[in-house]
Amino acid sequence: MRVNENILISSLTTMRLGGPTRYVLEVEHPSEVSDAFGFAKQYHLPTFVLGYGANTIGHDEGFKGAIIINRMQGITAETIGSTTKLKIMGGEYWDNVVEYATNKNLTGIEALSKIPGLAGAAPVQNIGAYGQEIADTLESIEVYDIATDTYKILSKADLSFSYRKSILNTTHKNRFFVISITLSLTEGQMTRPFYNSIERYIEANNLTDFSPRGIRKIVSAIRADKLPDPLEKPSAGSFFKNIYLTEAEAEIAEDKGYPVHRGKDGIKINSGWLIEKVGLAGQLLHGIRINEKSALVLINESAKSYNDLAAARNEIIAKVYDRFGYWLEQEPVEIPYENS
Numbered sequence: 526m527r528v529n530e531n532i533l534i535s536s537l538t539t540m541r542l543g544g545p546t547r548y549v550l551e552v553e554h555p556s557e558v559s560d561a562f563g564f565a566k567q568y569h570l571p572t573f574v575l576g577y578g579a580n581t582i583g584h585d586e587g588f589k590g591a592i593i594i595n596r597m598q599g600i601t602a603e604t605i606g607s608t609t610k611l612k613i614m615g616g617e618y619w620d621n622v623v624e625y626a627t628n629k630n631l632t633g634i635e636a637l638s639k640i641p642g643l644a645g646a647a648p649v650q651n652i653g654a655y656g657q658e659i660a661d662t663l664e665s666i667e668v669y670d671i672a673t674d675t676y677k678i679l680s681k682a683d684l685s686f687s688y689r690k691s692i693l694n695t696t697h698k699n700r701f702f703v704i705s706i707t708l709s710l711t712e713g714q715m716t717r718p719f720y721n722s723i724e725r726y727i728e729a730n731n732l733t734d735f736s737p738r739g740i741r742k743i744v745s746a747i748r749a750d751k752l753p754d755p756l757e758k759p760s761a762g763s764f765f766k767n768i769y770l771t772e773a774e775a776e777i778a779e780d781k782g783y784p785v786h787r788g789k790d791g792i793k794i795n796s797g798w799l800i801e802k803v804g805l806a807g808q809l810l811h812g813i814r815i816n817e818k819s820a821l822v823l824i825n826e827s828a829k830s831y832n833d834l835a836a837a838r839n840e841i842i843a844k845v846y847d848r849f850g851y852w853l854e855q856e857p858v859e860i861p862y863e864n865s
């Protein structure tokens with residue numbers, strides 16, 4: 526286990542905000558996870574599990590506790606017939622996993638290309654994009670149970686996945702440390718029709734390669750055009766969740782002319798559309814730029830503090846609510862500072 530002291534949270538998160546944390550404990554082997562939580566317990570420190578920090582926001586006050594990060598690397602593959610099980614250690618960078626799978630012609634996660642983050646965080650909010658979610662292919666995860674100091678396997682059914690949710694960020698939030706994840710992938714390719722923006726891209730560019738590598742290339746190109754690279758422009762990706770509607774609510778929305786999408790993940794209105802319609806796309810609020818091409822993404826252009834981000838967020842939420850009556854919900858999690 527590597528023990529680091531007084532590290533700025535801004536250096537550990539892609540939004541680049543947040544004061545110092547007392548400790549950062551980096552674990553490189555499953556047995557060290559228990560040691561890390563034991564260390565925190567010994568010194569009566571609160572803990573927070575962090576990955577790449579692409580969906581996490583720090584406060585200016587920092588964190589007077591121990592941030593624990595999974596640095597375990599490695600992917601092992603076991604093939605039976607046309608199915609391959611990949612066991613991926615949680616410290617692997619997620620996009621390397623997609624590259625590994627698509628190079629083996631395995632389908633199931635190619636549309637999740639270029640999502641920043643570590644594999645251990647992927648099941649937490651059930652990462653999803655372009656019609657795929659990790660819930661579609663995840664078989665089980667290996668965890669350390671912080672409450673009981675034991676190691677366990679949780680199956681997909683145990684995790685109760687739904688849109689951007691699992692037990693890891695709802696009923697059992699902060700209870701488990703993900704050590705590794707196991708995916709079940711098959712050889713082949715995604716079936717048509719693909720997600721709308723993929724179909725549009727294929728048509729515009731006259732493409733015919735829909736193999737996992739082909740779709741990975743397409744998704745990577747669409748994302749590069751639309752989404753800021755967090756290494757160049759600090760952001761936490763989609764800052765707001767989409768608005769999910771019941772059938773009755775959807776009918777009312779359609780009567781008002783709002784674009785309602787019916788998909789396998791439910792009936793939704795894209796929150797980015799709502800933000801565009803209130804005229805905020807491309808605007809700068811308190812040092813936070815609302816991304817021009819994908820208004821769901823907030824970029825930290827010159828915000829000095831968490832308060833700047835909060836002020837921008839609250840203005841966006843209020844404007845959308847006043848015009849449409851929908852209450853936008855923040856997607857990224859925040860490192861608590863009450864314990865500080």
Ligand SMILES: Cc1cc2nc3c(=O)[nH]c(=O)nc-3n(C[C@H](O)[C@H](O)[C@H](O)COP(=O)(O)OP(=O)(O)OC[C@H]3O[C@@H](n4cnc5c(N)ncnc54)[C@H](O)[C@@H]3O)c2cc1C
Binds near residue numbers: 754858
């Ligand atoms: C430019 C950009 C684009 C993005 N696009 C998408 C997208 O298309 N789809 C999508 O779903 N998301 C997207 N995101 C959000 C983000 O990439 C995902 O949420 C990703 O899974 C975060 O991984 P991370 O390692 O950075 O997690 P972190 O931000 O470090 O952590 C996120 C949550 O997971 C918990 N966690 C992290 N590691 C572990 C672990 N080992 N065990 C237990 N809990 C853990 C943390 O406590 C926290 O609650 C985007 C973000 C950015 C910046």
